[in-house]
Amino acid sequence: MAKKFPFHYGYVVAACCTLVTMFNIGLVLSCAGIFFVPISAELGEPVSKVALMLSFNLIFSSIMLSFSGKVLEIFGARRMMTLSSIVMGVCLLAMSKFDALWQFYAAGAVFGVTFTFLMYLSFPTIIPRWFNKKVGLMMGIAAAGSSIGGALFNPICGWLINAYGWRTTYVIFGLIILLVISPVLGIFLRNKPADVGLKPYGESPARKLNSAGPEYRAVLKMPMFYGLFAFAFLMSATASVFHFIPKYAATLNFTLEQASLAASAAMVGSTIGKVGLGMINDASIKLGLATMIGLGIAGLGLMFFGSSGLTMLIAGGFLFGWAYAGVFVQTPLLVRAVFGSRSYSQVYSNISIAFTVSAAIAIGAWGFLAEAGGYALVLATGIILLAICGAIGFTALKKSL
Numbered sequence: 001m002a003k004k005f006p007f008h009y010g011y012v013v014a015a016c017c018t019l020v021t022m023f024n025i026g027l028v029l030s031c032a033g034i035f036f037v038p039i040s041a042e043l044g045e046p047v048s049k050v051a052l053m054l055s056f057n058l059i060f061s062s063i064m065l066s067f068s069g070k071v072l073e074i075f076g077a078r079r080m081m082t083l084s085s086i087v088m089g090v091c092l093l094a095m096s097k098f099d100a101l102w103q104f105y106a107a108g109a110v111f112g113v114t115f116t117f118l119m120y121l122s123f124p125t126i127i128p129r130w131f132n133k134k135v136g137l138m139m140g141i142a143a144a145g146s147s148i149g150g151a152l153f154n155p156i157c158g159w160l161i162n163a164y165g166w167r168t169t170y171v172i173f174g175l176i177i178l179l180v181i182s183p184v185l186g187i188f189l190r191n192k193p194a195d196v197g198l199k200p201y202g203e204s205p206a207r208k209l210n211s212a213g214p215e216y217r218a219v220l221k222m223p224m225f226y227g228l229f230a231f232a233f234l235m236s237a238t239a240s241v242f243h244f245i246p247k248y249a250a251t252l253n254f255t256l257e258q259a260s261l262a263a264s265a266a267m268v269g270s271t272i273g274k275v276g277l278g279m280i281n282d283a284s285i286k287l288g289l290a291t292m293i294g295l296g297i298a299g300l301g302l303m304f305f306g307s308s309g310l311t312m313l314i315a316g317g318f319l320f321g322w323a324y325a326g327v328f329v330q331t332p333l334l335v336r337a338v339f340g341s342r343s344y345s346q347v348y349s350n351i352s353i354a355f356t357v358s359a360a361i362a363i364g365a366w367g368f369l370a371e372a373g374g375y376a377l378v379l380a381t382g383i384i385l386l387a388i389c390g391a392i393g394f395t396a397l398k399k400s401l
């Protein structure tokens with residue numbers, strides 16, 4: 001089948017991964033918060049209780065990630081991603097009929113399981129199988145799909161809820177995933193190049209796909225594994241500073257519209273940064289790591305002096321967006337560079353647990369720090385954490401050589 005295409009089939013696989021991040025993640029995760037207020041109003045429950053469904057999401061993602069890498073190897077990415085997408089679509093349809101909090105919590109748990117395969121392990125594990133060249137670029141494009149989807153679907157979601165209600169909006173989103181995305185994955189997604197009689201894109205005798213590396217059990221005994229777990233945890237925690245940019249801008253007496261510009265600049269920086277970091281990593285992973293850390297620190301530094309003007313705050317937000325982008329681009333590329341491809345799926349699935357644990361802790365921790373010492377302390381702490389991440393990353397790369 002692949003030979004009928006005038007291009008390498010890896011591009012079709014990368015397109016499938018991008019559709020997943022744009023639609024499955026964009027519709028369900030990026031738009032989740034918009035549903036909280038209308039659901040809260042109808043059920044007569046506080047928004048905070050409705051939002052707890054995200055906590056169940058993180059808990060069950062963490063549980064699944066401890067062994068989902070092995071599941072992916074046994075059953076294959078095509079089967080697991082298609083099944084996860086179908087389950088997600090059915091769950092959205094069911095949510096249109098919910099009338100109790102425990103049902104939304106159960107849905108959050110189900111989404112947590114599906115996100116394991118659709119977000120944490122999709123493009124980071126599949127694209128490296130299909131590409132020997134342009135790995136970073138393809139991963140960056142796929143990762144950018146979530147940012148693009150969030151930007152597109154948030155206003156659409158708000159309009160649909162206002163026009164037709166949150167229940168109908170869930171039905172629409174569920175049908176899109178069931179009738180469009182899931183069939184595309186089932187028809188076009190493939191696990192590895194050998195399934196269609198191909199080699200990875202860019203593979204040559206001089207540049208074979210790196211299948212070397214230690215076995216999974218051996219990796220778990222290596223200090224570098226725990227070092228990169230800490231890297232992922234701290235990067236995810238630092239990225240969470242994004243949620244406090246509008247509040248920080250408000251303390252500088254900027255208007256709500258001006259504060260939103262700074263947050264939007266960070267999202268634009270994240271979108272561009274995902275693709276940019278991918279391209280830079282294709283040339284040099286050390287340069288990619290240095291770019292992410294350097295621009296992230298520069299961005300937080302500029303925001304530190306945001307009181308001097310809105311331009312400084314917006315520029316800082318844009319540069320910080322590159323560090324935000326690095327969570328799901330730089331981390332998998334770094335793990336693969338350090339440990340090779342032999343046990344990559346299992347190793348990365350375990351390191352990804354750091355993302356969910358960090359997300360559960362960081363928001364509250366940053367809020368407490370802001371109340372205790374102000375947002376200047378938050379920004380300064382973020383700079384320190386990024387510097388630590390840089391030290392961990394370069395040390396891991398040095399010891400892997």
